[in-house]
Amino acid sequence: MSTDTGMAYTTFNRNEFDTFSQPMFFGELVNVARYDQQKHKIFENLIEKQLSFFWRPEEVDLASDRKDFMDLPEHEKHIFVSNLKYQTLLDSVQGRSPNVALLPVVSLPELETWIETWSFSETIHSRSYTHIVRNIVPNPAVVFDDITKNEYIVRRAESVTRYYDDFINLSNYYIQLGEGTHTVNGETVEVTLRELKRRLYLTLVSVNVLEAIRFYVSFACSFAFAERAKMEGNAKIIKLIARDEALHLTGTQHMLQIIAAGKDDAEFAEIARECRDDVVAIFTEAAEQEKGWAEYLFKDGSMIGLNKDILCQYVEYITNQRIGALGFEPVFPARNNPLPWINAWLNSDNVQVAPQEAEISSYLVGAIDSEVDTADFGDFDL
Amino acid sequence: MMVSAKAPLIRRRRWFPSRTFYSAAQTEMELVGGGSTQLEMDLGEPAPQNRQRIIPAPAPEPADQGDLFGYLAESPEPTPQIEFDGMAKPVFAVRLADGREARFQHAGSLLESLESQDIHIEYQCREGYCGSCRMKLREGHVHYTTEPMAWIDDDEILPCCCIPVTPLLLQ
Numbered sequence A: 001m002s003t004d005t006g007m008a009y010t011t012f013n014r015n016e017f018d019t020f021s022q023p024m025f026f027g028e029l030v031n032v033a034r035y036d037q038q039k040h041k042i043f044e045n046l047i048e049k050q051l052s053f054f055w056r057p058e059e060v061d062l063a064s065d066r067k068d069f070m071d072l073p074e075h076e077k078h079i080f081v082s083n084l085k086y087q088t089l090l091d092s093v094q095g096r097s098p099n100v101a102l103l104p105v106v107s108l109p110e111l112e113t114w115i116e117t118w119s120f121s122e123t124i125h126s127r128s129y130t131h132i133v134r135n136i137v138p139n140p141a142v143v144f145d146d147i148t149k150n151e152y153i154v155r156r157a158e159s160v161t162r163y164y165d166d167f168i169n170l171s172n173y174y175i176q177l178g179e180g181t182h183t184v185n186g187e188t189v190e191v192t193l194r195e196l197k198r199r200l201y202l203t204l205v206s207v208n209v210l211e212a213i214r215f216y217v218s219f220a221c222s223f224a225f226a227e228r229a230k231m232e233g234n235a236k237i238i239k240l241i242a243r244d245e246a247l248h249l250t251g252t253q254h255m256l257q258i259i260a261a262g263k264d265d266a267e268f269a270e271i272a273r274e275c276r277d278d279v280v281a282i283f284t285e286a287a288e289q290e291k292g293w294a295e296y297l298f299k300d301g302s303m304i305g306l307n308k309d310i311l312c313q314y315v316e317y318i319t320n321q322r323i324g325a326l327g328f329e330p331v332f333p334a335r336n337n338p339l340p341w342i343n344a345w346l347n348s349d350n351v352q353v354a355p356q357e358a359e360i361s362s363y364l365v366g367a368i369d370s371e372v373d374t375a376d377f378g379d380f381d382l
Numbered sequence B: 001m002m003v004s005a006k007a008p009l010i011r012r013r014r015w016f017p018s019r020t021f022y023s024a025a026q027t028e029m030e031l032v033g034g035g036s037t038q039l040e041m042d043l044g045e046p047a048p049q050n051r052q053r054i055i056p057a058p059a060p061e062p063a064d065q066g067d068l069f070g071y072l073a074e075s076p077e078p079t080p081q082i083e084f085d086g087m088a089k090p091v092f093a094v095r096l097a098d099g100r101e102a103r104f105q106h107a108g109s110l111l112e113s114l115e116s117q118d119i120h121i122e123y124q125c126r127e128g129y130c131g132s133c134r135m136k137l138r139e140g141h142v143h144y145t146t147e148p149m150a151w152i153d154d155d156e157i158l159p160c161c162c163i164p165v166t167p168l169l170l171q
Helices: A041-052 A063-071 A074-105 A109-136 A151-177 A193-227 A232-260 A266-274 A276-297 A308-325 A342-346 B038-042 B110-116
Strands: A180-184 A187-191 B092-096 B101-104 B135-139 B142-144 B162-164 B168-170
Touching: A041 A109, A041 A232, A063 A109, A063 A232, A074 A109, A074 A151, A074 A193, A074 A232, A074 A276, A109 A232, A151 A180, A151 A187, A151 A193, A151 A276, A187 A193, A193 A232, A193 A266, A193 A276, A193 A308, A193 A342, A232 A266, A232 A342, A266 A276, A276 A308, B092 B110, B101 B110, B110 B162
Parallel strands: B092 B168
Antiparallel strands: A180 A187, B092 B101, B135 B168, B142 B162
């Protein structure tokens, strides 16, 4: 596919090829969206799970949150609104970036559909923030307008988006011009597939960090409010978001592990080995930023049940957990979970469901009972 | 219609009226005060407003204090299943590398069993997709009751969705 004129993106690749011989990325462009042949069945499983998780923000009643919010002391309002702003930023990025960055280079239909399903669920999260903000302040603009101005948020936005942007930048040149040294607007651009793969790998690591660590400071605060029976509607929404994020995290971990194991591209596995120090650096940088954020959150005072030190310990603990899942050594001293009560909040078993859905996690609409028992033939006359 | 005269006649299953179940609270005797029942309306008699009824006092139930000590997961579930002699559920010893010990017999998952014996493992989803409870399996074998979705290494297990089939050594 990569010819002298680049890999020229086409929305329907006419080439015939064996899907099992394709890598996840940078192989043949996907043509038929078919799921009968799957190289990595895990992505199909993730899609099904994500679809069974579908929810709408409007389903959650926030009526009591309005009153709760008005009664909160100023420094707790600051904690609540700041977290909401930060989560809005994260989901704004995640609602579009996987599509923009990954879809042009993906080579497996089940992975392509997982990326789209994943991004779509992030847009539900974004819509839920508007639902929450509308409920607590008369003019939502005062919250949303600050996201691009607040220096604490902007600083973190830079490191959240840097890897995406670097990758998309080079990937665009690759699609248009192919590999080689090109002169674009008087500037020399070097495009190699190896560098593209390196940037893609780092992007996936940075996304993993976003889903695995960055969200959890906010989650902890939302659940700490709800532990005191404050802002409980908000906590219900966060619970649904946390359930989705745990699934997205699993998706990214699978991509990273498939790459690292060299299961579909030997060069990619080599790059993953070379990037081990970068992975540790990305995790450490994110953890330090989140600890800085905890300091900003509690600058005017702690909230009952949570303070800067406990939250920082939680960041370190969760960073060790997540980097361990990718097969790395812990980056912080080993410790027990300083917020053990948070597990009960993060557990999706406790997500309230309609009675007819209570028995199975993926409720099938219009299901037909296809079970046949020998007794059913009892009155057959031959 | 190509129906052969010799073809056996297969009649469709006859329709049976569905059975209706009433919960105990739906019997007329238990509708105290306030409400007029369908039966009373059919008789055309207005329901006396403050009719005194003798309701047998419910037997005092022991207050449900929940799973105070977390023993429920490792105690047998009430089941109508016939217990045969010598067919008791097997017990598997579960040891941890740090020396803690537990036994698995009745719980729905290894995670539940460990929790009920005061061994607390990090968890989140409890259905195999988040990977929070990931542990290293040093010795033994497990059976997955649900296919795990989270990434686990060859020597790792997710206790939230498996049960032991041999004695285990975990880390």
